[in-house]
């Protein structure tokens with residue numbers, strides 16, 4: 001430390017001195033003293049670090065220290081979890097909470113969570129019941145399966161299935177299906193944690209039913225198919241169907257399990273979307289167990305759904321680990337309400353936001369893009385906004401290779417880089433997460449509702465006003 005640094009550090013006021021400042025005394029009327037002291041301390045610590053690192057040339061005036069402490073207090077008063085506007089166009093954005101819930105789910109949550117609900121209680125008999133029972137029958141009906149159950153997420157569903165039926169035994173998987181969905185989910189790691197032994201067969205691009213057959217032994221418990229959720233192997237490829245795997249499994253006394261990842265309860269091609277595996281089809285093809293997520297294409301809360309043979313479901317439910325993946329009443333309330341819409345395909349497409357967003361036509365999106373573009377241009381007459389067509393992705397490991405046509409409002413900011421503007425949009429009072437394409441900021445109408453336009457315009461005005469000095473430290477990432 002240089003003598004100058006020592007002098008600068010010595011020149012900083014003590015917390016006790018700042019506490020006597022008139023403005024700070026005013027804060028103490030409404031904020032706990034310890035909170036105020038912590039904010040002042042942090043403002044001083046930041047300044048000390050600046051002096052030691054040589055980034056702070058002069059000790060700041062007391063007013064600046066107090067101003068910084070006030071900023072910290074305001075930040076602390078804000079909740080950490082906040083509503084954000086998703087302008088990325090990625091409908092199932094894992095970082096932004098995946099599926100937005102339908103109105104019926106929201107109403108069920110408010111009604112059921114404000115007070116008490118019969119989560120584990122049979123009202124007719126007046127005795128303890130099973131929490132999964134509220135959705136099991138409906139889910140089985142919707143998928144054509146004998147039985148169904150629900151856990152916290154699809155990762156838990158996979159692990160439970162493997163642990164229940166293949167601990168210490170082998171699970172055969174194609175080398176083309178050893179997926180990593182995101183850093184926290186890699187199939188071989190989950191397999192390891194479950195106690196099952198991974199037996200890889202085939203090659204990256206081609207695996208035949210004979211490869212499974214040759215790998216079969218007394219140690220084999222499961223033939224597992226995994227949906228390659230976020231990638232697609234194209235070209236010279238081959239992999240057996242779930243019907244092929246089921247036939248082999250049943251002939252040899254093994255289980256055929258299908259991890260569909262996103263999985264859909266409806267055939268999406270009826271809405272003009274690319275094909276995504278349908279749960280009913282896997283069950284009809286003979287899969288003993290099928291698992292999929294609640295908050296991907298299904299459009300409900302985070303959950304892992306398992307459907308299949310009743311006897312196997314019962315064994316999963318009696319695995320002691322089941323208790324550690326137990327879903328709470330919030331999940332069950334939202335899930336039941338979402339599933340109720342699936343009695344009719346049309347109703348689901350109209351009422352479940354994930355399906356509504358994915359099936360919106362480009363004409364609809366273009367119409368809304370023109371509205372948003374007009375509002376932005378009116379608010380910021382010196383900036384250039386343009387309606388363009390573009391391609392986006394569903395996200396959440398759904399429709400992996402399908403590029404969905406979309407419409408965006410493009411903004412090439414005049415006074416700052418697109419990176420700086422996107423970073424500023426995220427720090428707006430109502431944060432907006434946008435993406436960048438060819439050095440332009442893009443607001444993708446696939447995920448923007450008309451009620452989002454006002455916060456988008458407000459954030460754009462704020463970003464254009466020059467609050468754009470911080471580097472873009474956290475670009476939005478595609479969903480995993």
Ligand SMILES: *Cc1c(COP(=O)(O)O)cnc(C)c1O
Pocket residue numbers: 153154155156158179181185226227228229259260261262292293294303304396397480
């Ligand atoms: C998404 C996915 C998972 C993990 O599901 P979560 O509900 O996120 O836990 C597992 N397997 C596949 C194939 C997936 O696509």
